[in-house]
Amino acid sequence: MSAPLALGLFAGRVLSEQWAVHYGTSLVTAVLLSGGLTALAFFCLRQHALRQTWPLLLLFGYVFYPQPYPQAAVVVGILVSAVLIQQFSPSRQMIPAQHALKLGVFGCLVLFGMLYLFTLAPGLLPADNGEFQLVGATLGVAHPPGFPLYTLLSKLMTWLPLAATAAYKINLLSLFTSTATLGLVYLTVFRLTNRHFAAGTAVLSLGTATTFWAQATTANIRSLTAFFAALAIFALIRHQQEKAQTDRYLVLLAAALSFGFTHHLSLAFMGLVFGLSLLLIDPQFFRTPARWKRPFLAALLGLLPLIYLPLRAGADVPGASDGLDTLSGFLNHFLALGFQGDFFYFVQPVVLWPRLQVMANVLTFQFSPWLLAGALLGLVWLLRRNWRLGLLLGGSFALHTLVTATYRAPQTVEYMLPAYLPVAIGVGLACGFLRDFVSQRPDSWRGLALLGTAVLLTAALIQGWQHWPSFRWLHHNEDARDYAQTILDNAPPDSLILANWHWATPLWYLQSVENERPDVTIEYVAPGEGVYSQTWVSEIEEGLRNGRSVIATYVDETTYTALPPADPLGEALLFRQNPRTELPASFTPLSLTFGDGVQVLGYALEQNDVEIGLEARLTLAWQGAATTPFFVHLLDETGSIVAQADVPAVPQPEGITLTQFRLTPRQRPGEFSLRLGSGPDFSEIGTLQVNLASLPPATQNPMYRPYLDETHRWTLVGYDWDDTMGGNRIYLHWKTEGGYFSSTMDNPLAPTVRDLVSPWGIPQDFWLIPTPTSPQHYVPLGNGIVWVGSSLTDRADFNSLMTLSPDMTVELPAKFINGRPLLRDYVVSTRLVGYEADNFTWAWCDLVDGVPAMGGIPTLKWIQGSRVQSPRTVIFPPRTDPASFTGFCQSEKPAPGAPILFVDNAATPGQTVGGILRLYDAFTNRPLPILDERITAVTSWIPLGEATIGE
Known part of the structure; x- marks a missing residue:
């Protein structure tokens, strides 16, 4: 009787709470719905014994949950479904084993191929990603070690018959390599566990991990590195399982390592573990030279892409240099000798220990804690059952992680990508070994195993659910193109654009691949031995001396005081050769006078509306003889300031001066007044529409409590306490039909929220917000x-x-x-x-x-x-x-x-x-x-x- 009761009450509570949100709260409604659904559950399950329906007992987890929380109900529902799915085992006659494996791999490739396609970066990207798009489209040479194989594959992608930019097509390459990696992970876990559920859970864990997903949807070389690492792991495991029959997997291993090493030498550290594992798995191979021929020939194939580098020496393409066709120049580039000082940078204990703590954060940045616990369980179990393969997976993870921890890299999360493979495989192993462990034990043990594997699958699914909104948002974002296009569209003729690496590559791409603004010169300003900002000052001064207008993407207002005043250009600065004599056409004219003859001529808002918490930029056109302290305030209907910018504006020696103000509105939406002033003088010049946030605010206490007021269909989705300034402030985070906003209460005597929906959709007059027992900051x-x-x-x-x-x-x-x-x-x-x-x-x-x-x-x-x-x-x-x-x-x-x-x-x-x-x-x-x-x-x-x- 307990299983139907759990199902009926669970369904009754979920439906009652949703009914309350849309149609109003009522105790009678909750009773009727719950009673009716419970009766229906008893009727439907009357022929089923508890040994079949016991997973439904897990639904009591939400039945007794203290708050209405649809996400918790979804988690419990997925958990129960995962257990029930495992109880149903289709007969081998229904789907033969070989067909089932092919179907599983195919399903994995299709599922994640579609997922990544719907979240693929739409085009141009900054920094290294932009460089890979540039060199792929032009057959150039990337920064050391050059990545020739990736460049050639990228060029092939640009030939796809798609109505899209080369940048988008090169992004697609990562989709293919990442889905192929997931296919290899599926095969690997299945061969180790003989369970599709375990393989699917491993793939879900890796495919929805933060950085793996990000790399799968952007142009990058890490996805290809992960593919070769996955191929090598698969080949070693299959060789152990079939070494008595053939050396075909040794050939595959040699090719994977060779192509992997020539693609990126960071795989060499994993390669040491792979080599040791091969020695332990098949020591006879090293004593039998006759077996070396085929792997050796396969390894030679991996060297072929290196020929590309000297062939491009001196070519008129991005990144090519004359020295690539010399032995020293080739080795310096391919071995990335310029970066050798970054290896083993954090080795002293005083920095190594905090770096290892960072590596733990890197893992939690990727995976749910449940998945990390499952991976540890799986790898420990593998060490006990097959210590050689345990050394392969655990050793490759540990060595790569340790080396990455000591490496001074600005993007450790990406360098760690090959190490995420053993983690995901470990999750799959945990699923498989849990089932094996209890196969000869009583049914109660079997239930625990099913629950454990269901927890891991649920954690992987929830991980993907949580990450989906971010990558879907990124799919619609063209930030790099917008930034670079703004500069190129507004650059004076024959100007010099000085760019840091982040923005140099998309600017080069637009000029070289899409033939934009061939008249301007784009130069990368590299960090040197001196102070970086002084390097920029020198480059800007030289450009101005040569009679060119200069655009700088790097800004250091303190150091730039020695330079002539610059016009804002988006987020960059424009140092003009000729004074501006006319108000830009996009500006709204004004006729204001402040102080001693300061004339305000007009202003422009880069956007007419902005989300809460995001930045709006206002540019002011004015004339004056001395530095003028301007301010811009964003005011609500009561005259309270919700955002402000104060700028001591330096005038141009001649002509019109443009000064930029940055406003970031906080907490709530509305149409706000813009007040411009200087000293005691001010004037209202316009309005700015502040919209609800499209994504929920970060919170340490997520929840779901709908508001009963029908005129405000709000839902409390979180709260946070802050005592940073001595008093107590509580932030209340609200979801509405149009988005999200936050409100605050300062030093509340009784922190309550009135008229909320409580469990079962029953109205609650007030809810007392839990007070913290320790200092809180938000x-x-x-x-x-x-x-x-x-x-x-x-x-x-x-x-x-x-x-x-x-x-x-x-x-x-x-x-x-x-x-x-x-x-x-x-x-x-x-x-x-x-x-x-x-x-x-x-x-x-x-x-x-x-x-x-x-x-x-x-x-x-x-x-x-x-x-x-x-x-x-x-x-x-x-x-x-x-x-x-x-x-x-x-x-x-x-x-x-x-x-x-x-x-x-x-x-x-x-x-x-x-x-x-x-x-x-x-x-x-x-x-x-x-x-x-x-x-x-x-x-x-x-x-x-x-x-x-x-x-």
Whole structure:
């Protein structure tokens, strides 16, 4: 009786809660629906014994769930379905084994081929991705090691008879290589477990992992690297299973490793494990030279793509150089000797340990914790049953992860792609071994095994469900083309465009492949030994001396003060040779006078509407003789400021000056007034429509509580507490029919929300929001990023500050959650500041600036739901062995890249010490706006709490 009861009550609760959302709440409705569905369940299951229907008991998990939460109901429903599917085993006569395997692989290829097609990047991409599109379309030469095989395959893709750009067709190459990799994973897991359920779960785990999905939908060389790694693993496993019969899989292994090594030498580390595994699996091979011929010939095939590099030496194509046809030039490029200093960069314990912590974050960035636990279980089980294959998978994962941890790479999540293969295979092994483990045990054990494998499948499906909105959003985004096109469309004739690597490649692509603006010169400004911003100043000055207008994609306002004033051009700067004499045609004319003769001529909004939390850019046209402090405020109907920008604008020596303002509205939608002013003078100049966010805000407490007010069909989807500024603020996150927004309550005596739907769709007059038992932080920033880290104050006693004493270490990690896919590279900037007696002036400080997670997880890789932690450690050295400072705020770290903030030996007992943090754009150095008016009214940094210096 319990199974039908669970099904009836589950269906009754789900339907009652949805009925309440759409048609209104009623206890009678809930009773009638639940009673009727329960009776129907008893009728339908009356002929089935509990041993058949016991999985339905899991539905009680949602029946007794304390909150109405459709996502929880979906999870429980998938879990029960997964168990029931496993109970149904089609007879071998229905689908023969060989046909079933082919059908499984084919289904995997079709399913993920369609998934990746619907989320494929629509065209042009920045940075390395843009370079691969460029060299593939032009048969150029990519940066070391050159990737000749990938370049040739990319060129083949451009010949596809599709009405699409070359960039899009090259993106398709990653779709094919990634789906092929998944097909190999399916075959590998099936051959190890003989279970399609296990193979399918492994494929789902890998195919929906964050970085694997991202690489499958963009032009990149990592997907091909993963393919060769998967092929080598498959070949080794099959060779162990069939080595007595044939060496055909050794031939396949040799080809996979050879093509893999010549494609990217990073596979060499896995190759060491593969070689050792082959020695253990088939030692006779190394003692039988007669067996070497066929693998040797297969390996020679992998060398053929290298011929491409010297053949392109001196060709008039991107990336080609004259030295490629010399032995030294070829080896320098193919072996990437220019990057050899990046290998084993993080080897000292003081940096290796935090890097290993980063690697753990890299894995949780990809996979559900349930899947990681399953992978560990599967690999441990494999070690016990077949230690040679366990060494193959576990050893390749461990060695590749360790080497990547020591490698100074700006995109560790991508370098780790081959290591994700053993993780996914381990998940499949866990599914298979769980079933094998209980095959000879009582039915109760069998039920546990079915439940365990169902949990892994459910986790993989939910992982894909959570990642889908981000990649679907990216499918419609043409950010790189929009940025580059704006520059090329507005560049003066014969101008010089100076670009960092991120934007150089899409600019080159548009010029070389789509023949845009052949009159302009596009130059990449590479980092050198000196200060990077000074390099840009020198390049800009040289271009201006040569009589050319110069566009710079890198912005450093402090360093650029020595240069002539520049016009904003999108996110870049335009240094003009000739003064602007006319108002741009796209500007709205104004006739305003501020101060001593400052004439405001017009303005332009780059967009007429903007989502909550995203940036709107307003450009002002004006004339004046002196630097003018302008401000632009975005005002609601009460006159309260919801966004503001203050800019000390420097005038052009002649003509019209253009000045850009950046506004990021917070929390709620509406039509807001734009107020322009300078000093006491101001004027309303227009309006800006702020729309609901299209993606839900990041939250640490997701939920689903519909609002009963029929005029506001809102649903509470999360809440967060913040006590960063001393008081308690609670953020309430709402979903409406048109999108998402957040509201706040400050220092509530009784934090309640009234008139919500409760379980079973029953009305609830008020709901008391759970209060935290420990300090909580939630500081929203622009573009959906939220700081949720810890502060020094969190460790303080009540009514007193924490004391920092010599020989003391405090961990202060910078933690973030993210609400939307990011398209810009942000740097996490952290300071430890010792204040003067006024508690404002900086007496001393130390800094750690860097890409999040010690460079391992750039914000460019973040999607909705990403959680990233950047290690930070505060150290107060002994007075007898103080830290060395080379300048103000510049300490000597014990090892390069160490995320350590030192207390200066100049710190005095009783002195107040504070931590502060902010994010800034790596290309423009502009801080990411903090969307908490309590903080911005006091400082431009997120406060990380204060402490006092002890004796």
